[in-house]
Amino acid sequence: MTSSSSGQIVAGCLAPHPPHLIYAENPPQNKPRSEGGWETLRWGYEVMQKNLDALNYDVLVVMTPHWRTYVGTHLLGLPHFKGISIDPVFPHLFQYNYDLKVDVELSTAISDQIGQAGLPTKLMKNPDFRVDYGTIISCHLVNPLWNKPIVAISTHASAAYFSPDVMQEEALKLGMATRKAILGSGKRAVLLASNSLSHRHFTHEPPLPEDMSFEHITNHSQYLWDMKMIGLMKDGKSKEMVSLIPDFTEQAISETDSGALTWLMSAMDFPKIPAKVHAYGTVIGTGNAVVEWSGI
Amino acid sequence: MILKGYVLPGLPQPLLTPKASPHYQNLRNAFDQVKSEINSLKPDVILVYSTMWPSILGHQIQSRPICRLIHVDEEFHDLGSIPYEFYMDSELAKTCAAKAQVRGLHARTADYEGFPIDTGSVVALKLLDVQTSKIPAVIFSSNIYADRTETVVLGKACLDALKEQNKTAVAVVVTTLSNRLHQSFIDPAEDKIHSLKDQEWNLKILEFFEKGRLEDLAQLSRQIQREARVKKVNNFKPLWWLSSVMGANNKYTGKVLAYESVYGTGSAVVSLTPAAESARDLEFDEDSPEVFAGERNVLSGEGSENQNAMRSIEDNQD
């Protein structure tokens, strides 16, 4: 993680993005109001946020499953984006006014490295672009003040187009390219893989979405898979965990199909220290873990 | 009730950069023809089922009376922004949701300022120029967990609503045929269908359309999904809805107004007009459910549909 050059990845996090967590917190940016809910995950995020703040980082670099590009990896390429983000799937929970800054220098450096690795890449320079809710939610939950710039990286559909193994290969390369760019940037970066673990939703929600008496994992096999992956994280066996991602993706219908978790581990050069698992909880039946790798 | 049905592709090139390729210009011309046809039909409403609007909690139905926004496609953002103003038939949308619920479906309306209508619906409604004609629309999401029964029942619920309000409609499905895109940057002038296999399947599908065999084609949806679609969602559903809402038979005059490649996908503009004569009406394999009785939670075998379904929520390019 550390480097002899000036840039550094000071932490990497699994930072899932269920819009329910923002809804539950009632921040001023979000229009719908709630009576709370999903505390385990939110309190886990609170602890992680404090840990990250103490690292005095310069930039958040997030890979998001909800900016899907099929032709290459795209990165936000303008310094400022402002607008309203409504989750088209859960619009009743997430109508968020965002106002964020992008570290275009680092976006460009990462894009250049991706290009040098032989993969197609593009900087997104349309000022009307609506930033995806995966990016917004993960970044909000680790930095609700929005006082640090971000870099947002799109994900592919390689798992569906080819296979989870192809996704894995691409994500490993993207991780290495990201690492190279950060080490050469002179910046202290925190990386966020914005994805859930098992990802089978309930297709109904209770009349009050935050009624926690309805919340549990969709099925036990999903739970077992989540625990297997989290166990390896806690044991510091990140390489072994990554090697299971293709199977996990298929069998637990995991949002790791985005490649974000593979990218994170690759960019961190497969940390051997035990991960700090701040929380595990379900959101509308999907498995979510808030996990931090830092202090390497 | 349904005056005419259309299959329309949803990628933004024919709208934003028609001149970049003769393929896109051909599609654009076909869209223009559809626009004039619809303007002379003067339907009360355009019903749009979009494969590019995924949903999880049943089906969502766009009901905001005026939808106004600037849209940018997440993939082809460099082609430009798309400002739009569309009118929804709010009352019909609400009735569709209510009728869907009566038939056992989970459905609800979406009425939110700033709601991001999907690229496919935006492209279709822009090219049909509903902003000028002021013909209202109702847009239906594609439920990622739904299979044939729910999709057919949704079509019937739409008909129930049209009948109750005594309205005429044009039915539009926004979908590609083969949906595989090229995965490297291409010169638009050299755009071509991703593979020969996709091309062959597209031509088969178009042959059915040209003969007006809508229900036959709908019944082939599972095979089309296996052969010509990237498995981003559990099944190829738009023709189930179209056939259900137009009438599950083969009594149509079909016209292929254009068939071109857009970044490798099979993009066709097809019209279907109800006709007196049937091209061919044999016994259909799959029945015509009236209600949705709930998930039976039976895991499908081949293709592991339930598993593929989950991923699609991120894959909102149809």
Ligand SMILES: [Fe+2]
């Ligand atoms: Fe997600």
